[in-house]
Amino acid sequence: MKIVYADNNATTMVAPEVLEAMLPFLKDQYGNPSSMHTFGGRVGFAIKDARAKVADLIGASPEEIVFTGCGTESDNTAIWAALHAQPDKRHVVTTRVEHPAVKSLAESLAKKGYRITFVPVDGQGNLDLDHLYRHLSEDTAIVSIMWANNETGVLFPIDEIAQRVREHGIVFHTDAVQAVGKIPVDVRQSPVDMLSMSGHKIHAPKGVGVLYVRKGTRFTPHLIGGHQENGRRGGTENTASIVGFGKAAELAASQWLKDMDRVKRLRDRLENSLLERVPNAMINGNRDRRLPNTTSVAFEYVEGESILLMMDQYGICASSGSACTSGSLEPSHVLRAMGVPFTAAHGSIRFSLGTYNTDEDIDTIVEKLPPIIDRLRDMSPFWHEAKAKTAAG
Amino acid sequence: MWEYTDKVKDHFLNPRNVGVIEDADGIGEVGSLACGDALKLTFKLDENQRIRDAKFQTFGCASAIASSSALTEIIKGLSLEEASKITNEDIADYLGDLPKEKMHCSVMGRDALEKAIAHYRGEAEKKIDGEIVCECFGVTDREIERAVRENSLRSIEDVTNFVKAGGACGNCHEKIEQIIGRIIGTQKPAAKKPVRLTNLQKIKLVEETLDREIKPALQKDGGDIELVDVDGNTVFLRLCGNCAACSASQITLKHYVETKLQEFVTPEIVVEEVAG
Structure with missing residues (x-):
């Protein structure tokens, strides 16, 4: 069965060029980049090259790039670095819709006695900027706000926020894991102090992340060990994956970012076709300020896991904001923070496209999904109730 | 990805007895949209007071649909006496087991059946039995006690898996621990008082x-x-x-x-x- 992969915010395919670039470092070029001999040193040069390519993608200098093990490690490192560098400051500002990499850390900091401000969002997923600015204080150690939301794709005005936060002399970090590679991100334009990225969201393999640390930012390492990454992250480098990340960054800059107009057209066609064909469906989040590849579609009166498993029959891969898919009992914290009613939150499906998606993929989803919704609704007592109500007038 | 048995998958993808019996003898409705799953069970008796037909409508995940479908298959042909003995475990067994996080789906089936039988017998809608412990999902101490006793549950997580209690805000975790303690006889000290607001x-x-x-x-x-x-x-x-x-x-x-x-x-x- 052909796989229709529409779950690129979860992870992406390793690009063939990326795999090609990595293979030598999984085979003969196994040296340790820290070694004194030429054999290891060659690998060191490859990492240097990858660092330069990643830096280029976001307008940074190579020495501002720290390779980590994943996006979560980058986020944790950034927040801990700010807290350790300013031990007298006990306040952290973030949002109610962050990825668990930041949200769960903030919650655990709250238990350790830190004061946390979770900035709310409106029904469209837009950040309450007044609330954010009002809560900045002398005591604030760091503000950490995602660039783009992973579930809805809604973008936050990072340039503006970073500028305001900087005026207060507060460290600003952004989780840009979903933004990099999908929209232009340039740290020369955006005055962020730290920025997290993840390899596997941009067609590099899993297990490699990056933390951008602007020159002059006070930093303490999270993983303490050897002198790797200029003393900012101990641990022998994941050489092949770092090389892969470099190749992916190069391809993102030269090809994939340019392809996002096409991806956006696919996404728009997908969501418009679904809205046309399926009654009682709506888009979660601000449609005018979103990533080009993401759509979160709410189908009222049906449950997300059931939709996903029926689509799975046709090889269609997507994600759901429903409770049942996560193993928790509550629907996604993002949709709840937006006040998406329960009728819709449980039946929300996220499609996230990428450069390898085609028109045929969209055709398949548009053909297969509406009958699935019909079928599940026919089983749903709430759908029948709602229909009876409409009929009654 | 959940590890569903083939039987669960089969009953999800090819559910038996979907619908509503118009002139039903018994009707049982449980769950709500907010909870994330709900089941409406209807049955019709034959002249020998056995369940001739049963149908369901379910809003919920794959295991909720499969549990409902299984329930209707199990009860067809049973007398009400026999049907009233069906437990959530019977439903889970029929499906060849459910992931433990999904056991509440089988409990929902059992609850709907109880309600439908009570409805037929003209028993007044049972008042909420006991005191609400979990406010998020409206679960009472009696329901938790029953689940703990019948399924030998030992942790808050177990209780959440079976009756959902404690699965959202977490405010009731101490109370759930006390109930488990009471049942297994190692009662924990009383919960500390929450901060009082003026x-x-x-x-x-x-x-x-x-x-x-x-x-x-x-x-x-x-x-x-x-x-x-x-x-x-x-x-x-x-x-x-x-x-x-x-x-x-x-x-x-x-x-x-x-x-x-x-x-x-x-x-x-x-x-x-x-x-x-």
Whole structure:
């Protein structure tokens, strides 16, 4: 069965060029980049090259790039670095819709006695900027706000926020894991102090992340060990994956970012076709300020896991904001923070496209999904109730 | 990805007995949209008082649909006496087991069956038995005790998997631990008292929460809500606009407004509607 992969915010395919670039470092070029001999040193040069390519993608200098093990490690490192560098400051500002990499850390900091401000969002997923600015204080150690939301794709005005936060002399970090590679991100334009990225969201393999640390930012390492990454992250480098990340960054800059107009057209066609064909469906989040590849579609009166498993029959891969898919009992914290009613939150499906998606993929989803919704609704007592109500007038 | 048995997959993809029996003898409805799953079970008896036909409508995940489908298959042909002995475990066994996080789906099936039988026998809608422990999912101490006893549950997580209690805000975790302790005979010391709010602090917090958390969501649906009074832990509210006319307003009040107030003010909050 052909796989229709529409779950690129979860992870992406390793690009063939990326795999090609990595293979030598999984085979003969196994040296340790820290070694004194030429054999290891060659690998060191490859990492240097990858660092330069990643830096280029976001307008940074190579020495501002720290390779980590994943996006979560980058986020944790950034927040801990700010807290350790300013031990007298006990306040952290973030949002109610962050990825668990930041949200769960903030919650655990709250238990350790830190004061946390979770900035709310409106029904469209837009950040309450007044609330954010009002809560900045002398005591604030760091503000950490995602660039783009992973579930809805809604973008936050990072340039503006970073500028305001900087005026207060507060460290600003952004989780840009979903933004990099999908929209232009340039740290020369955006005055962020730290920025997290993840390899596997941009067609590099899993297990490699990056933390951008602007020159002059006070930093303490999270993983303490050897002198790797200029003393900012101990641990022998994941050489092949770092090389892969470099190749992916190069391809993102030269090809994939340019392809996002096409991806956006696919996404728009997908969501418009679904809205046309399926009654009682709506888009979660601000449609005018979103990533080009993401759509979160709410189908009222049906449950997300059931939709996903029926689509799975046709090889269609997507994600759901429903409770049942996560193993928790509550629907996604993002949709709840937006006040998406329960009728819709449980039946929300996220499609996230990428450069390898085609028109045929969209055709398949548009053909297969509406009958699935019909079928599940026919089983749903709430759908029948709602229909009876409409009929009654 | 859940590890569903082939039988679960089969009953999900090819559910048996979907629908509603129009002239049903017994009707049982459990769950709600807010909870994330709900089941409406109807059955018809034959001249020998055996279940001739059973149908279901279910809103929920794959295992909820499969459990409902299995339930209807199990009870067909049974006398009411026999059907009333069906347990959630029977449903799970019929399906060749359910992931432990999904056991509540089988409990939902058992509950719907009990309700439908009670409905047929003309027994008054059972008053909520016991005291609500989990406010988020409306689960009582009796229900938790029963689940703990019947399924030898030992942890909060187990209880959540079976009856959902404790699966959301977490405020009831201590109470659940006490119930487990009581049943397995190693009672834990009493819960520490929550911080007490003064009346003024409470009213302020209620107002703030309404403004920040609740009104924007209701206004999006063309509704609104007004604070009328606060008496102890009872908050009197008036629904306006679309909400006032909406038949789901009780769900809005109890599952949304009350939950939010409990989350942000104090877990003891009870919401009462004041008619417009």
